Amino acid sequence: MSAPMPQPLTLSETALALRAGTVTSVGLTEAAIAAADRHDGALGVYLARFDERARAAALRADEELARGLDRGPLHGIPFGVKDTIAVADGPTTAQSLVHDRAWWAGRDAPVVARLRAAGAVITGKTTAMEFGCGLPEEDEPFPFPRNPWRPDLWAGGSSSGSASGVAAGFFTAALGGDTGGSIRMPAAFCGVSGLLPTFGRVPGAGCVPLAYSLDRVGPLARGARDCAAVLSVIAGGRGGGGESAGGGAGRGGGAFFGGRAGGGGTAGRGGGTTGSGGGVSDRRGGAAGKGGRGAADGLEVPFAEPWFGGDLAGLRVGVAWAHHFPADGDPALPGVFDAAVSVLTGLGADAVEVRLPYWRELITTVLVTAAAEGLAHHRAELSRRWDDYGVAARGFLAAGALVSGADYVQAQRVRAVAQRAVDALFADADADVDVIVCPTASIGAPPFDVLADAAGHQDHAGVFGLVHTPYWNALANPVLAVPMGVTGTGLPLSLQIAGPVADEATVLRVGDAFQERTDWHRRAPDPAGYAARASGGPAGTAQEVRA
Template sequence: MSPWTLSTAAEAMQAGRLTARALVEECLESIDARPELAAFVTITAETARCAADAADSAPGRGPLHGLPLGLKDIIETEGVRTAGGSRLFLDRVPGRSAALWERLEAAGAILLGKTTTWEFAIGGTRQDLPFPPALNPWDVTRETGGSSSGSAAAVAAGMVPGAIGTDTAGSIRVPAAWCGCAGLKPTQGLVSRAGIYPLSHTLDHAGPIAWTVRDCALLMSALAGPDPRDPTTRHAPALDWLGRLDGGVSGLRFGIAEGLLDDIDAEMADGLAAAGRALSDAGAELVSAALPPLRDFDAACNIITRSETFSYYRDALATRPEAFGEETRARMMAGGLVAAAEYIDALRIRTELIEAMERLFTGVDLLLTPLAGSTAPEAGSATSYARLATRPFSVTGSPALSVCSGWGSDGLPLSVQIVGPAYGDPIVLAAGAVIEAALGERERRA
């Protein structure tokens, strides 16, 4: 297992204690050591070695100089297969990379490989797909979560110090939570989605998964910014990602979301309480906050995602249905049954929910919520995302962070979710850093 985080590796390289080539080799050895996890579908070993050698022979090019990353396999990479976890694109090699990878590469990052994803970020963990599902490094009989399953598993196992995922209803935050990582779904519009296979243009996000909140901030310093290929990014402000990180939470009001998950188990409740104590000890005020019913967010999310997904893939579903996995095909086809009036109603309800969230943040600075009802359940049992509190903040586009809050009696990670107003991402990360600091040093699962 490579012991490096992005931040510690960057510091060691600047001090001359580590080379990019040595770090790449450590990561490749870690991948080879745990093939059963199936965290990667494509490993770009030779190109990564060449890029590392070039990084070692040149002065620093950016904040991610010489740092290897994993990239979810629905994010296009020039010259490298991007299959989307599907037979439909099994041989597809894009001619241009996604905008976010162009930004990361310009900041000095090295592509180590493409990480396992649920088929087109919707298909679950059935065994009828061309790639095996990624397994949880803490316990391979437990759920990894999806759809950014390989990205979280790779980070948790020390195969790579950071990775990129996507999130439409929880697909960054849930795998991060169940694998003990930090995962940020940024404010929608901060990170370009150009060159990412779509699930829902209304709700899709892209963002980082890393071992620490600091590493998420480091990745966001390169990821965030306007992109002419994605018009949703044009009006996003420039944010101070690393400068705010150590600013603490003193004087901030945290809303404890009422009724978001009424049935979390006792250990997850203990983890939530521990996170609350860490924030309170750091000078924050905890108050009660009421959100609209979870069912309203769920209904809007389901109708919007199913409708839009069907619209993207309906031609392939009609002409090549056998190219899709059974679960993917069934979920996509369900979108064809949604009436136009229902879709329009869901968009209207989404607008109302966004307005309700904006009103909520006039009284509190951030929200502290549970994310899941329990630690990672048995593998294959969590493809519908029951007992999860991620969808509301995909619907509203709010920044939402999954952060480790302790360990259950089963040895599996506990987690909480921190949510902020639009473009409050740096403060969200600062709050996550407080919780991580209170938890203390933790080791990845080799």
């Protein structure tokens, strides 16, 4: 039996070490580059690397800290950015042969600009499923996103490289995008933490859309506290140079989900007063309850990191068992989930079973919405360049042609009703929970050969049906995925912690408390497991863009 892997530092700990002088940004960045040099061929983390620019940024970060200029917790921290998000250092490909390389060329998306302004070191662009809806395909010239825990398995997606890169130490944190689980699913399969922020919390300008009313941008890192640090930098719609992820100028949540709750509904923009098709005709929608948590503040108020530490006394945790434990789920999952809930109750929380309303219906609404909105974005190009799209991506998008206008509108009506029902779980006297917990997936990372159906499309009746992230994309609520244990074969399993709209603070506090008592988020895969593996398949390798 090999010796246990040394535990990596979290972002928060790295930030402290930088200030204590025990590490430097240059040292962190060189280590990150060295890890990529050694292992990226095996893992397929990067689509593009910016080594020289990262070195220059790291040097600048160290110089600034040395002269007393401290830009905050991300100062000097190496980051990866999903290649659906514009970074000035190189083109955005969305892991597609079709996507226009001139799109946002030479510009940073607002979220990236905010990272840079906070002193972060951008190391490169990470692998993604094509437009967020494809699959790894051997005849496509892109790296295969392999799982650092077992490289014959998938890293998850679509923020594949952002998750596997954190797990393998290519960078300390990353940005991803999540339309149906694309942050939380790879975070789960790779054993790191990932946050789906409240809809509209983070600007989405400069991010290649998949489905406008579902897309969100968020962080991946080792711990909940790390995700909070990143969110504190990237949150806020204003000043972002464009619309929020899935919404307009920081009012997105409100525009979709009911006025003030999502932060919209402010007089003048975001609806709330329109009455005729404006986003906010029904003020019950999206209300966060509990004395107006979120409802009173909305997203116009900058996200403030919660107070971390202490116990969870008085907190009510809703435990969602139903739908998450199918017969073909991993046998270890029930015990691991039970143990995770016990950790929370051991911290003083009260657990109460809840049933997530409109479960099947909301999953259907996500399929309908993503396909319809995705096809709206792609149809012209898809009809002209069908063969340049991957089989899985074009199959996903083509499904939008099978959805009628009435189907789409009805899906949005069901989303409105379901949002109210979920809000009620957080507000009703019967339930009155502060957070809801459930497994992120019923399985550990799957092999590549089960991802597609006979046509080469995502197999929603198979493995994707065992991933329990899409439900929350139909809603506006924030959800954190944290590692909670392992399968019988040692693969990471993950816990979702969902909270009221705009209440990331509670979600992150619960995640952090859990991680104070567990070390699943600190566990790192042994590089010996993937060091000897050559790049899988005929996939391409990351390009280095030199300054």
